[in-house]
Amino acid sequence: MEFTFGGKYKLEEEIGYGGCGSVFMGTHTIAGKEVAIKVESANAKHSMLKQESRIYKTLMGGPGVPWMMWSGKQGDYNVLIIDLLGPSLEDLFRICNKHFTLKTVLLLADQMLSLVEFIHSRDWVHRDIKPANFLMGPDVYSNSRPSSCDRVNVIDFGLAKKYTNTRTGEHIKNTQCDSHGVGTPLFASINTHKGEDCSRRDDLESLAYTLIYFLRGTLPWRKVKPPPDADKNPKLAWDKILTAKLAAEASGVITAGLPTEFDIFFRYVRGLAFEDLPDYEGCRKLFRDLAKTENFEYDGVFDWTVVGERVWRRSSQRRSVSGSGTGSERRHRFCEACAARAAMQTESQSLPLSRRS
Numbered sequence: 001m002e003f004t005f006g007g008k009y010k011l012e013e014e015i016g017y018g019g020c021g022s023v024f025m026g027t028h029t030i031a032g033k034e035v036a037i038k039v040e041s042a043n044a045k046h047s048m049l050k051q052e053s054r055i056y057k058t059l060m061g062g063p064g065v066p067w068m069m070w071s072g073k074q075g076d077y078n079v080l081i082i083d084l085l086g087p088s089l090e091d092l093f094r095i096c097n098k099h100f101t102l103k104t105v106l107l108l109a110d111q112m113l114s115l116v117e118f119i120h121s122r123d124w125v126h127r128d129i130k131p132a133n134f135l136m137g138p139d140v141y142s143n144s145r146p147s148s149c150d151r152v153n154v155i156d157f158g159l160a161k162k163y164t165n166t167r168t169g170e171h172i173k174n175t176q177c178d179s180h181g182v183g184t185p186l187f188a189s190i191n192t193h194k195g196e197d198c199s200r201r202d203d204l205e206s207l208a209y210t211l212i213y214f215l216r217g218t219l220p221w222r223k224v225k226p227p228p229d230a231d232k233n234p235k236l237a238w239d240k241i242l243t244a245k246l247a248a249e250a251s252g253v254i255t256a257g258l259p260t261e262f263d264i265f266f267r268y269v270r271g272l273a274f275e276d277l278p279d280y281e282g283c284r285k286l287f288r289d290l291a292k293t294e295n296f297e298y299d300g301v302f303d304w305t306v307v308g309e310r311v312w313r314r315s316s317q318r319r320s321v322s323g324s325g326t327g328s329e330r331r332h333r334f335c336e337a338c339a340a341r342a343a344m345q346t347e348s349q350s351l352p353l354s355r356r357s
C-alpha cells in the first residue's frame with residue numbers, strides 16, 4: 001500500500017525516530033525530489049509537530065535551516081515535510097570512534113554558533129541543543145563548493161520557545177518553576193536543571209557541552225545512573241545529574257586538559273545573566289583565533305570527509321539534493337565515507353588533549 005502526504009510526497013522507509021514520532025524518507029511524486037517526512041499521531045495531547053511547523057515558517061530560508069515544503073494533518077497524523085539531510089553529528093561522532101579532532105570541533109563550533117545566533121535573532125530559544133539535532137547537508141547558498149556536504153543544519157524545534165513577549169518585544173522575565181529541566185539531561189544547562197526558564201544563555205551552555213563532548217568523547221556525568229524511582233518521577237534523575245554537573249563544574253573537570261578557549265567559552269556562558277545578549281561574534285573569534293594559531297583552515301574538510309569523494313551533489317533544482325541511487329543508499333555511502341576516513345585516522349592526527357592545562 002502506498003501513502004502520499006501533502007498530495008504529492010510518497011512515503012518511503014523510516015530513517016529516524018524520536019520522542020515525537022517517526023521520520024521517513026519521501027519523494028515528490030513528479031519532481032522526484034527527496035524529502036524527510038516527520039509524522040506524529042494526531043491524537044497526541046500536545047502536538048509538538050504543529051509547534052515545530054510554526055517555528056519552521058519563521059526560520060526557514062536561514063542558512064542551515066531546512067526548508068519546510070508542507071505541514072498539516074492528514075488522516076490520523078500530523079505531518080511535517082522538510083529537506084532531506086545527511087547524518088547527524090551524533091551519527092558521525094560514533095562513526096569516528098567517539099572523538100573529533102580539534103580542527104573538526106572548531107569548524108563545527110563556527111557554524112553552530114552562527115546557527116544558534118540565527119535562531120535567537122528570530123526570538124526563539126531551541127532548548128534541545130545536542131549533537132543529534134545537527135545534521136550535515138549540502139550548502140545550498142554556496143557556489144564555491146556546490147557539491148560539498150559541509151553545511152551544519154539544525155532540526156527539531158519541538159521544544160523551542162519564544163524568549164520575547166510577542167506583544168511588547170521585551171525579553172521575558174525569569175520564572176522559577178518546580179519542574180525538572182527541558183531538553184536532554186546530558187546536554188541541558190545547569191539553570192535549566194534548577195527549573196529556571198530557558199533563555200539564550202542556556203542554548204549556548206548546551207553548545208559548550210556539545211563541543212566538549214566531541215573533544216573528550218564523553219561528559220563527566222555521562223554515566224550517572226538514574227535512581228530507582230526515576231520512571232515515576234523523572235525529576236529525581238534530573239536532580240542526580242545536576243548534582244554531578246555542579247560537582248564537575250566546581251572541580252574544573254569539565255574543561256580540564258582541553259585548550260583554554262573551551263574553558264573561557266564555558267565560563268563565559270555560565271556567567272551570562274538570564275536576559276543577556278551573548279557576544280556570538282566574540283565567541284566565534286575566540287575559536288577562530290585558536291584555529292589560526294593551530295594553522296587550521298576553514299576548508300570544509302572534517303574528520304569524516306574523504307577528500308575527493310563527494311557523496312552529495314547539488315542538482316540544478318534549488319535546495320534539492322541529488323545523486324545516483326536512492327536517498328538511503330546515499331546516506332549509507334556517506335556514512336561509509338565517514339567510516340573510511342575514521343579508519344584512516346592515525347593517533348598523531350588526533351588532538352593531544354593534555355597539550356594545554
Ligand SMILES: Nc1ncnc2c1ncn2[C@@H]1O[C@H](COP(=O)(O)OP(=O)(O)OP(=O)(O)O)[C@@H](O)[C@H]1O
Pocket residue numbers: 015016017018019020021022023036038066082083084085086088128132133135155156158
Ligand atoms: N530532515 C531530515 N533529514 C534526514 N534525517 C532526519 C531529518 N529530520 C530528522 N531526521 C532523523 O530522524 C531523527 C529524529 O528526528 P527529530 O529529532 O526531528 O525527532 P524527535 O521525535 O523530535 O526526536 P527527539 O525525541 O530526539 O527530540 C533524527 O535524529 C535524524 O536521524
